[in-house]
Amino acid sequence: MKIVIWGHPLYSHTHSYVHSSYYKAASHMGHEVYWFHDKDYPKDFDYSNCVFITEGFADNNIPLNSSSTYFVMYCPSPKKYLNAGVKRYIDVRCAAKNHKDHIHDYSVDKTTTQKIGPSCYYVPKTNQKVHIKNNYVDYTIDDFDKFYLSWATNLLPEEFDLNDVYRQRENSIYFCGSLSNSGICENMSNWLPFIQECKRNNITFYHNDPWRNPISDDKVKELVQKSILGIDIRGSEHARTGIVTCRIFKNVSYGHLGLTNSQEIYNEMEGHCLYHSNPVELFNIGMQHRTDYDFIKKSMLYVKENHTYINRINSLFSIL
Numbered sequence: 001m002k003i004v005i006w007g008h009p010l011y012s013h014t015h016s017y018v019h020s021s022y023y024k025a026a027s028h029m030g031h032e033v034y035w036f037h038d039k040d041y042p043k044d045f046d047y048s049n050c051v052f053i054t055e056g057f058a059d060n061n062i063p064l065n066s067s068s069t070y071f072v073m074y075c076p077s078p079k080k081y082l083n084a085g086v087k088r089y090i091d092v093r094c095a096a097k098n099h100k101d102h103i104h105d106y107s108v109d110k111t112t113t114q115k116i117g118p119s120c121y122y123v124p125k126t127n128q129k130v131h132i133k134n135n136y137v138d139y140t141i142d143d144f145d146k147f148y149l150s151w152a153t154n155l156l157p158e159e160f161d162l163n164d165v166y167r168q169r170e171n172s173i174y175f176c177g178s179l180s181n182s183g184i185c186e187n188m189s190n191w192l193p194f195i196q197e198c199k200r201n202n203i204t205f206y207h208n209d210p211w212r213n214p215i216s217d218d219k220v221k222e223l224v225q226k227s228i229l230g231i232d233i234r235g236s237e238h239a240r241t242g243i244v245t246c247r248i249f250k251n252v253s254y255g256h257l258g259l260t261n262s263q264e265i266y267n268e269m270e271g272h273c274l275y276h277s278n279p280v281e282l283f284n285i286g287m288q289h290r291t292d293y294d295f296i297k298k299s300m301l302y303v304k305e306n307h308t309y310i311n312r313i314n315s316l317f318s319i320l
Contacts, residue, residue: 103135
């Protein structure tokens with residue numbers, strides 16, 4: 001299959017890591033894969049009969065044609081694709097309940113929505129009209145397919161090493177992700193008690209902001225593996241809506257005990273991690289069980305089987 005990932009250049013945007021993982025997994029699966037972006041793409045390339053994977057703020061110059069299918073995440077204006085007469089448009093969204101942001105307003109009931117793979121749900125289009133209103137557009141158009149998912153670890157299955165559970169850890173935690181004091185993604189109010197508990201236990205907390213200082217996947221993995229705990233603390237909005245990003249899957253795949261303050265992440269991991277809503281209690285649980293190697297290995301095998309980008313690609317392509 002000819003796949004074109006049309007996205008953010010690597011390290012230019014946090015979503016570029018998602019595109020990098022799609023590229024890595026699809027290449028490994030033997031697909032013909034290309035990665036272009038708005039400012040660097042060949043004009044003489046045959047863009048027909050492709051499957052495009054893109055993001056709605058990185059698709060200004062994406063070629064649109066009637067023989068190709070488009071998986072688009074965070075798309076503010078589906079009309080762009082539907083009016084162009086593409087073969088198929090699939091609106092890709094985070095699997096969440098009562099989710100509302102500058103683009104979307106939706107809710108997924110995982111108990112009634114068609115599940116087509118681990119952490120992947122599909123709602124086929126109807127013959128009805130839908131109204132799209134967000135910060136960018138306001139119009140009524142024909143309905144379209146919707147695909148809800150959670151992200152995954154960036155490791156390929158053969159890159160999992162169960163011996164990683166025995167790695168020597170520092171008396172530190174390296175967190176490579178966003179910390180925010182404001183906005184819909186505010187999470188500092190939940191992180192701060194955890195960070196203070198680290199300090200009380202003489203554990204140094206280091207933070208790397210990927211927006212200001214993007215680093216490679218390999219470097220992130222190295223830092224996470226040096227940490228005494230691998231932790232996924234969600235802000236209040238993420239905990240409320242049940243968004244499951246890549247962090248829990250990565251932490252476990254790198255050899256850590258999975259730890260989260262999100263009930264939905266715990267549910268999505270089917271119990272292959274530990275949960276507490278209180279970040280301080282989560283710290284204590286993590287320190288108590290961080291060397292439960294049998295449990296961690298079982299969790300690693302669970303992620304290996306269910307939560308790599310090979311799983312996600314297989315689920316996406318199952319609806320083609």
